[in-house]
Ligand code: SF4
């Protein structure tokens with residue numbers, strides 16, 4: 001690597017440097033408490049995945065270029081150039097990280113390794129070493145918004161098909177999936193596919209909500225890729241839509257990272273305060289059930305457990321609402337141990353489910369989740385994040401867990417008195 005390339009990469013680190021990052025890079029005591037917190041290290045015993053070791057690679061560049069001791073006696077202070085070997089190690093440890101921040105929770109100094117690794121991703125991208133698949137998915141989302149006229153008709157026609165299913169499910173020929181509705185209370189931002197739209201539409205219909213469906217999906221591969229500019233542009237698509245329509249709140253579907261991007265990062269990236277609230281769909285459903293707007297029965301009589309997605313629970317602060325919803329639907333709720341802030345990551349976050357070469361590693365890293373699920377004896381495991389569900393479905397298959405992995409909205413629909421559901425049950 002020539003000096004110009006090194007200057008480019010250290011320039012990225014310099015641009016990202018602030019007091020907090022400097023503190024994270026200066027204070028690690030190498031106590032290795034974080035090793036027992038990371039599901040990937042615990043499952044593999046491989047030092048590549050030890051949280052402090054991952055951060056150490058950035059720390060080595062920092063020592064060489066940002067400290068006098070590292071600059072003059074690099075061997076003594078473990079200072080290194082960002083050469084190809086270091087970048088190889090950095091790529092493997094960084095794009096494997098799910099960003100669960102369980103290591104931070106247990107670190108005595110609260111060092112945010114996932115944050116340090118977000119800087120690592122920026123360095124890898126500047127070196128042309130960002131993950132290709134995540135980069136392509138991010139670019140495809142941006143292309144869609146830049147050329148929206150090309151896609152509009154096909155998107156609206158897809159919504160009309162789902163609307164036909166909604167009429168059948170609710171037994172109401174006037175039930176609709178509104179789009180572009182100015183002055184609606186809620187802009188609902190789903191994932192791509194009917195599974196994320198139909199149950200929410202039925203819930204909004206039954207609760208009498210004034211809502212409109214976003215033209216854009218909430219998933220944000222720019223965030224997983226590690227490019228804040230791309231991530232902001234992807235989130236801007238529905239944030240600008242919310243401003244244009246004048247809604248009171250943006251409600252994010254059952255997705256972990258999209259909720260965190262919308263609720264926490266987007267204001268920081270734009271430097272502007274949202275003129276609306278941002279909530280997760282489970283906060284809304286919990287409110288509807290508690291204030292009586294949504295009638296559900298306790299119809300599930302097999303044991304149900306709940307997995308806190310890291311970006312909804314530990315990093316998003318939503319713990320009780322999903323549990324209250326599940327308790328309203330099921331007679332036998334069994335929490336995992338540990339749970340809430342201490343919940344084990346399932347292994348499916350950080351965009352890793354989209355990186356096929358990491359499939360075997362990803363499933364291996366779910367060892368703690370498998371143990372937790374088995375210990376509950378549950379027959380259904382509910383979780384409000386598609387990546388978590390994909391990972392747990394994989395674990396269910398490979399480990400023969402014999403459970404059903406379910407979205408919470410699907411369980412809500414099953415416990416609502418909907419004519420279409422009854423007909424389907426009678427016909428079965
Ligand atoms: S727990 Fe914190 S201080 Fe200890 S090694 Fe890990 S990152 Fe460093």
Ligand code: SF4
Pocket residue numbers: 037038039040049050051054096097098099100101102103104113114345
């Ligand atoms: S954020 Fe999660 S996956 Fe990443 S190093 Fe920490 S514990 Fe491991």
